Each structure stands twice: as structure tokens, then as C-alpha cells.
Amino acid sequence: MRLARRASADEQVARRPRLLGVSGKMGENDAIRVAVSTVIFSLRSAPEGDRLMLPLVRRTREPYRGAWALPGGWLDAAENLDAAASRTLAETTALDPGYLEQLYTFGDVDRAPSRTISIVYWALLRSDYVDAQRSASDAPENVEWFDVDAIPPLAFDHNRIADYALDRLRNKVGYSRIAASLLPDEFTLTELREVYEAVLGRRLDPSNFRRLLEGSDELVPTESFRTGKHRPARLYRYNADA
Amino acid sequence: MRLARRASADEQVARRPRLLGVSGKMGENDAIRVAVSTVIFSLRSAPEGDRLMLPLVRRTREPYRGAWALPGGWLDAAENLDAAASRTLAETTALDPGYLEQLYTFGDVDRAPSRTISIVYWALLRSDYVDAQRSASDAPENVEWFDVDAIPPLAFDHNRIADYALDRLRNKVGYSRIAASLLPDEFTLTELREVYEAVLGRRLDPSNFRRLLEGSDELVPTESFRTGKHRPARLYRYNADA
DNA sequence: TCAAAAGTGTTGGGGATACACCCATGT
DNA sequence: ACATGGGTGTATCCCCAACACTTTTGA
16 A cells, blocks of 8 residues: 655754853753653444544643643653553553654654753554443543544644644555554454555545455454445454564 | 663653652643764775765763764753754754654653753755765864764764664655765766665666656756766756756 | 454556667767 | 767556456345
8 A cells, every 4th residue: 555655844944053151061951851642543432433642632731732632751760661651641641552653753842841851752542442431430630532634723732743644544554554554453354444444534445455455464364254234354364473 | 970760652650749849830841951963875886896885983971982873952941943953963064964853752761861851853855966065174073984784883872863863764765766866966867866876775777766756857858968888878867846 | 233343355556667669969 | 970978659468457257045
């Protein structure tokens, strides 16, 4: 599968003259704070079928008190970046991600009142875990899921970050098998195709989709079938190795 | 000093209680320092033809004093990330990059004696600028160019970083037109092909390469020809728009 | 028996590769 | 003239989109 690539927009910024003598030694970047945020995606049932959604948290502090924002927190001096992302993810959803990858580091001087750089990760969650948690109603407070096509205005530059993560997800779905991370262990080809359709936002030909994935070594057929209203569909699982 | 702690992406790390009443508020990550480094690529003539090379700087301080390292410096509290990358690049080569993009942020707890995260960029430099500077012998001190196939042991985790940047360059050359940034404004198709060959490390069919790029809208033929030992070759330039 | 989803077969276009071949120039 | 790189033509293969078609189930 192939789809259009995205080009990151990076602007050339003119060299800023350094005021020597302001700080004695190099390495004294006292005023810089380091945050880690995560854009979390999962599928959730909606009237129009499964929709790609992400959780946002309502801010309880200034600045942007009361606004929606991406889950995140300050980097602890004794934890790795991946660990910080996992931690903030767990604090938000109490769930293990099936996929977690660093996205980009945002650090414009004016993106927050005090100089803050945000190392942003993105993650995929299995839809059945999320649904189970919702029905168990032990979901964390101040967290709400939003359709990626209806994200409200967010605090800081988080709208830009969420858009960037969505681009990356859509791009990467085209050439890797991360879609697995949004589904339970076993699934039908139609369910997998619907994941691709929800992520990409367009319909795919069922027969070509079948051939494409059956031809690859990524899927392993099982002996089980999902029975429903019509002809039963074979269940598949992802090939763990290669 | 702090002991190294390795955490996988899935590991849930409990929030470590913060010692000291220096600050009770979140957001005081006092012990974390932020560096910006850049992996710079350019083509340089070698006996076997043009080779892809990168500049390294010799460290004059502990740790790793005397070892080769990637160019970089501390992030200034008043400059954007891109600006910091441009600045460290200018300090190393005194040249403007034709291409500059953020690569990844490395932040393992044990990657340096004191907790340091490095926001790494990668850049491409026009070969004619680099050659001109070399002959003008106003090159910066303590800087030396190395073939990407013969990178010496580097300080910190810089070998891993350089390998990562090289992967990204080779991958991106396949689907984008960044190769332009390694050449002067005008060039022949053979010169452009040799750039691709130097980057990818394999030979390409001249006729297919020609058709590929003439068919795209990326190249604009000029009326000039490069005369040499044989039939003159038409000069092209990259299409500025789209 | 019919609707609908599961699953198969067939065709054709476009891009990539391999390679035969002609063209223009300096020596 | 001839060697060498510049440049053109063309056949083949493979991937994949399009779509007609058959199979299997629940109702």
C-alpha cells in the first residue's frame, strides 16, 4: 500500500546574535522546561461506524485553564523519554498502548508563557480495551474522547501537534502494519479493512484488500470463524515474527 | 551521579517522589539540560569519485575530551529549535544549509554523565560551497570531514545518532527531491545521478534515471551545456515551485 | 428464495527494470 | 576513426485498481 508522503515544514530561521556574558558557562539553560505529551489514537463505535478518536484532558491550571489539551506531563530527571510517554499515557487512560513512537519535538520560544519544549509521542490503543474501560466506568476524570474530524480548539499549539500526529498515522498506515495495534488479537479481514478505512478516511476495495494482505506474510489465518448475520468470516491474527 | 535505568516503551514507571523542597511545583525539572546537535552531510571529491561525508568536531572538554563528536551546543533560552540548529551548524562550517530538518530527540538517562537530552537535526550542504571553503582555507578549527562509511568511534551515543541520520537520508532520497540540496544551482543529469549513487551506495541505470526525472516536473532544462571530454550535456535546475 | 457479506477470477494501465541502439564530441 | 559519455526507443515484468462473478449464510 502506498500513499502520498508528507513534507515537514521547516523554516530557516536567521541566526540570532548571542549576548555573550549573560550567562557564564555554556550549559546553563536554566529557564528551559521539558514536557512530554502523547497523541493517543483508538477506534470507537459511532453511529456512522467505527471512528478514529483521541482522548483530551481538561486543564485545571493556568494558562488555558478549562481548555482541552493533549495528555502530558513534565519529564522526570530520572526517567527515559519513552518511559515518560508511557507514564503520561497511563495517567490518562490507564491502558497499555499497542504502539508508541516519538513524533517530534516542539520548542518555539513563544509556544507557552514560559520557555517549554514538548517531546511529543503518538500511540495506538486496542479498541476492545478502550470499550471495556468505558463500560466498566473506571475511566479517568477530566478525560473525553473526540473524533479526529471534530477536534475542538486546544491549549498551546496542541491543534498543530494533533494534526501532525494524524498525518503521520495516515502516512504510516500505508506502508506498515501498525493497524494491528488498533484491533484485538483476532479479527476478520473486513474488520481490518474498516480500520484502514477509518484511518484513511476513504473506502477500499474488499477483494483487492484481501489479496493484498493474504499475499503478504503479515497475516496468519486461524480455524475460527466469526458468525453474524451472513456468511461466516474467517478470523486472522497478525504474524508475530516478521 | 545517577545510576542508569533502562525502561522499555511498555514499562510503566511509577512517578518518582521528588526530593527536596527546592520547589514543590511541577515543572521544575532543574537537572535536565537541553542540547541541539546536527548531522551534516555533503559530497566531497575522493579518489573513487564523490563520496558522502560529514563533519565532526574534536571535543576540547570532558567528558570524552579529544574524541570526535557531532557538532552541537546548548539550546539558548531565547532561540527556537531550528535557530539553534542553524547556529551550531554555522559555528561548525560557516555555511548555510540547503536543507535542514529535525531528526529525533535522544534522551536516555544514561547517555551522558549529567542528564542531557539532545534534539538532533540533519542538514545537507551544497558541495561547491564546501569545496570553495576548503580551498579558501578559512575552515573552522577542530573540524574534519569523514566518509560516512568510515566514521570513527564517537563521543556519547553519537555513532547511533549518525547511523540514524544516514538511514533517514537514504530513505528520504528515495521519495523526495532533497538531492538538489547537495548540488549547485545547475547540474547535468549525470551529476545528479551520481549524487543518488553516492547517497544510496549503488549504481543506477542512466537511461531510466533520465526518464524518471525528465518525466517529473521537478527538473527544468536550461539552454546551457556542460562541455567536457565528450558530447556536451544539458544543464538542468530544480523547479522552485511544486 | 433473496439479500448481503465472504471470497475468487480476470483484465488492463502504469511504473520500474533491462538493454539495444543512435548521437555528438575530443583526441 | 574511435572511444566515451549523452541521449532515445522498446520489450517485459509486476503491482494494483477496477469490477464481474461465485459461494455461503441468516432470515
